[in-house]
Amino acid sequence: MNAAVQLTEVSKVYGTGPGSVTALDGVTHGFAEGTFTAVMGPSGSGKSTLLHCAAGLDSPTSGDVQLVGRSLRGLNETALTELRREHVAFVFQSFNLMPTLTVRQNVVLPLTLAGKSPDRAWVSEVIQRVGLGDRVRHRPSELSGGQQQRVAIARALAARTAITFADEPTGALDTATALEVLSLLRDQSRAQGQTIVMVTHDPVAASYADRVVFLVDGRIVSEAARPTPESVAAQLAQLSSRSKVSP
Incomplete structure (x- = not known):
């Protein structure tokens, strides 16, 4: 299978000299088209840094990242923005909602900025499935934190981009809504061929993915296919004991 996202010998070092911190240490990994991958590991293992470098939001200190077959190396910010706008969607812990826009307007904003016509039926279905069918005319200030996360x-x-990156997308949600969102992500991958890369600390959330990639101290140390909550929890416990940083 072709890799929608390919990292090759990617390292990320913050700072210089004795006080420098290596967040990623020579990571080589491909996320195949149409797959749903959970990225897990102890706190401080480099999960969010991996996501940010893979999405082109942060530049590696060394190595190469390719999105939909195109290397990000040397691209200026305009070219990066255009590439992300066309092929990538994000769900991060900061919701980045426009305060003057309604729920529906926030949902279709990236499409509007890209000059695309939203699929109204699909937009309505997604809003309904994240539990906001009765909030479409509300603005962010009228929503709880969990509801704002659902908008994001x-x-x-x-x-319906080729790739979605999600950083703890269900962390602020109640259990029922979280499971609905995870089912929706899984459906998008299987039915629509979307590549989804999700950072999570939750073994239940990870069990919705096709596979789990485990990070320790900036390195991918293992993978697991067809994960279950129990198998993921056991692996995390084992890896946490090996990590330099306690979870």
């Missing part, structure tokens, strides 16, 4: 998730899925 709906916005990412409504765009």
Whole structure:
């Protein structure tokens, strides 16, 4: 299978000299088209840094990242923005909602900025499935934190991009909504061929993915296919004991 996202010998070092911190240490990994991958590891293992470098939001200190077959090395910010706008959606812990726009307007905003016409039926379905069907005319200030997170998730899925990066997308959600969102992510991968890369600390969330990639101290140390909550929890416990940093 072709890799929608390919990292080759990617390292990321913050700072210089004795006080420098290596967040990623020579990571080589491909995320195949149409797959749903969970990225897990102890706190401080480099999960969010991996996501940010893979998405082109942060530049590696060394190594190469390719998105949909195109290397990010040497691209200026305009070219990066255009590439992400066309092929990538994000669900990060900061919701980045426009305060003056309604739920529906926030959901379709990336499509509007890209000059694309939203699929109204699909937008309505996504909003309904994240539990905001009765909030479409509300603005962010009228929503709880969990509801704002649902808007961010709906916005990412409504765009039907080739790749979605998600950093703890269900962390602020109640259990029922979290499971619905995870099912929606899985459906997007299987039915629509979308590549989804999700950072999570939750073994239940990870069990919705096709596979789990485990990081320790900036390195991928193992993978697991067809994960279950129990197998993921056991692996995390084992890896946490090996990590330099306690979870």
